[in-house]
């Protein structure tokens with residue numbers, strides 16, 4: 093009797109698990125066909141796109157090989173947009189490859205339509221309908237304005253085409269199945285907030301520049317409730333000796349940005365100007381960082397001021413963070 097019940101129970105469990113598995117495998121991500129829009133390539137758009145690509149949205153940072161042995165991982169200037177192979181030290185779930193997004197027809201995005209590019213950037217769907225792994229921050233780029241994403245596309249078309257065949261990413265099981273729920277179609281018109289509303293514009297920038305992503309701690313892939321912008325997310329590994337933890341950006345007086353003024357905030361972003369223009373020093377336990385200091389050095393004063401204004405509107409969260417936990421204690 094008991095044995096029969098146990099067998100029946102086991103059977104039911106296996107069937108349920110099988111159904112869940114089949115659901116995960118067969119489930120279609122939310123997607124729509126790419127738009128037919130052809131972006132007019134005005135000089136203004138190309139300039140705006142360059143700014144966003146190089147200095148704000150970290151496209152260059154993530155889609156070019158970088159020198160991991162130097163402070164703030166400088167970009168190899170001869171391969172902008174030609175893709176990046178993520179090292180094991182990044183601690184990602186699989187072998188992640190940022191594709192070549194230069195206009196090379198065979199190995200880059202030269203053959204893609206503008207609509208296909210915009211869909212990949214904001215909706216996370218590749219040209220062939222594949223779901224992009226959300227290390228590509230389309231879940232954040234979703235709120236990028238139509239004008240800004242079009243500008244980025246206009247700029248990508250002007251990059252030097254580089255022939256470099258990149259293998260596709262391989263994501264570990266079962267993470268690869270779970271990410272299917274990440275893509276979401278963008279519908280209607282998306283506009284950026286008015287720049288005159290500094291805090292609202294700063295919030296917009298903080299999303300597309302990844303401040304929110306990197307400065308919010310996560311547990312098992314989800315952001316910790318009530319801790320947005322409160323820091324504490326780790327990057328790198330202890331084993332490699334290179335580890336950095338993001339700082340608390342909320343205006344808490346003791347542990348965050350509560351006592352900073354706008355000038356100080358801007359100075360932080362300008363302090364590595366020489367490194368951004370030349371060669372930064374070697375990465376050590378004391379200075380290792382993934383904070384895109386070198387790219388952000390190109391950010392306009394007005395945008396940094398907007399970011400600061402926005403951060404000051406956040407609810408202060410008391411959260412003390414040691415940003416370089418492996419540094420020698422003085």
Ligand code: HEC
Nearest residue numbers: 149150151154189190191212218223224225227228229261
């Ligand atoms: C944090 C790193 C990161 C940032 C920032 C980032 N990307 Fe990506 N991107 C990736 C990765 C990784 C993939 C591949 C994901 C996969 O293989 O599933 C990708 C995929 C893409 C694709 C699809 C290419 C293909 O061949 O399938 C495009 C297009 C793209 N990114 C453009 C951009 C643009 C434009 C920006 C800036 C607005 C940007 N990315 C910012 C990491 C990033």
Ligand code: HEC
Nearest residue numbers: 301302303306327336337338339360381382383384399415
């Ligand atoms: C790829 C992840 C990443 C992104 C994107 C990122 N940060 Fe950071 N940030 C870090 C880490 C890690 C640190 C700690 C190490 C350091 O100070 O360099 C840090 C440090 C900082 C600090 C220095 C705090 C101090 O100790 O003086 C400030 C300010 C800051 N980030 C603001 C921002 C803002 C604003 C944005 C968006 C425009 C942003 N960060 C985007 C990871 C990131």
